[in-house]
Amino acid sequence: MSLAQLGLEERELVGLFGYPVEHSLSPVMHNTAFSKLELDYLYLPFEVAPDNLKAAVEGVRGLNLRGVNLTIPHKEAVIPYLDQVSQEAELIGAVNTIKNEAGKLTGYNTDGRGFVRSLKEEGFMPQNKNALIIGAGGAARAVAFQLGLEGVDRLYIANRTFKKAEDLVFDIKEGLVMETVQPLPLKQEKLKEIISGVDLLVDTTPIGMYPESEVEPVIDPELIQSNMVVSDLVYNPVETSLLKAAKDRGAKIVSGLGMLVYQGAISFELWTGKKAPVELMVGTIKNKIESE
Numbered sequence: 001m002s003l004a005q006l007g008l009e010e011r012e013l014v015g016l017f018g019y020p021v022e023h024s025l026s027p028v029m030h031n032t033a034f035s036k037l038e039l040d041y042l043y044l045p046f047e048v049a050p051d052n053l054k055a056a057v058e059g060v061r062g063l064n065l066r067g068v069n070l071t072i073p074h075k076e077a078v079i080p081y082l083d084q085v086s087q088e089a090e091l092i093g094a095v096n097t098i099k100n101e102a103g104k105l106t107g108y109n110t111d112g113r114g115f116v117r118s119l120k121e122e123g124f125m126p127q128n129k130n131a132l133i134i135g136a137g138g139a140a141r142a143v144a145f146q147l148g149l150e151g152v153d154r155l156y157i158a159n160r161t162f163k164k165a166e167d168l169v170f171d172i173k174e175g176l177v178m179e180t181v182q183p184l185p186l187k188q189e190k191l192k193e194i195i196s197g198v199d200l201l202v203d204t205t206p207i208g209m210y211p212e213s214e215v216e217p218v219i220d221p222e223l224i225q226s227n228m229v230v231s232d233l234v235y236n237p238v239e240t241s242l243l244k245a246a247k248d249r250g251a252k253i254v255s256g257l258g259m260l261v262y263q264g265a266i267s268f269e270l271w272t273g274k275k276a277p278v279e280l281m282v283g284t285i286k287n288k289i290e291s292e
């Protein structure tokens with residue numbers, strides 16, 4: 001059978017470098033979107049062991065891939081192998097998307113932008129608002145820097161390991177020249193002290209992720225106010241125990257599904273120059289999650 005008969009002739013290749021990659025929802029999300037727009041692109045998952053990352057990135061040039069996404073554990077380690085990185089990626093210190101333009105590789109971070117886009121789609125504009133982020137890992141970093149870049153007024157970062165919250169606050173103060181950012185220990189009495197001024201609460205911890213979905217939310221539901229927007233980066237289940245509690249308290253909720261889809265949509269747009277079919281991508285991911 002010829003390549004043309006297989007529909008593989010003149011396809012642009014993109015993909016995902018991770019370790020592991022088998023549970024990623026990105027291939028089905030992107031390939032469904034390419035197909036809808038009749039774009040001759042194919043998205044493939046590549047299992048790249050940490051020791052092979054440099055060779056794999058050289059392969060992006062060598063094989064003329066249009067670009068790739070990066071996931072755990074490659075987001076930080078990839079930076080030295082790229083020709084340049086975007087402002088967000090440099091500040092966050094992590095890259096989740098590479099675009100290849102005639103052998104020149106640029107690294108972007110679409111996680112934070114994807115998160116903010118999901119908020120804006122729900123009508124929440126972060127500028128001049130106060131945000132409380134719970135967690136200080138990789139996802140919190142992307143979200144915190146992007147909220148800073150969007151002009152939030154105050155940013156609180158509460159983490160179980162207080163030192164990590166302090167380190168992230170230090171980096172934000174340096175990187176964004178922002179003074180109104182404060183670390184907090186993840187203690188309910190400490191959260192109580194600041195909660196009345198919070199407009200946006202973001203849980204960036206894995207608490208509530210399938211299959212351990214029936215757990216107590218990371219924050220005492222009594223602290224959630226009806227005027228808040230509450231987001232959980234966990235997207236499986238789509239409505240976590242935190243989001244259920246927030247809804248019961250009359251708050252507006254934003255699922256982590258939005259961040260997942262919009263970070264992908266921004267990568268899609270960087271590679272193809274076409275607007276991503278976001279609704280289709282949301283439906284594809286929801287179906288996939290519900291069928292598992």
Ligand code: NAP
Pocket residue numbers: 111134135136137138139140159160161164186204205206207209233234235256257259260261263
């Ligand atoms: P990470 O770098 O490992 O950070 C995990 C954070 O959660 C740390 O701050 C950790 O606190 C905290 N944490 C973990 N278990 C906890 C517990 N039982 N109680 C209190 N705090 C706890 O992970 P990550 O890459 O940031 O990812 C975090 C979550 O975001 C994951 O569930 C991931 O699937 C999700 N995520 C979603 C998207 C999306 O598109 N929706 C994108 C990226 C990530 P310590 O510092 O004390 O350990």
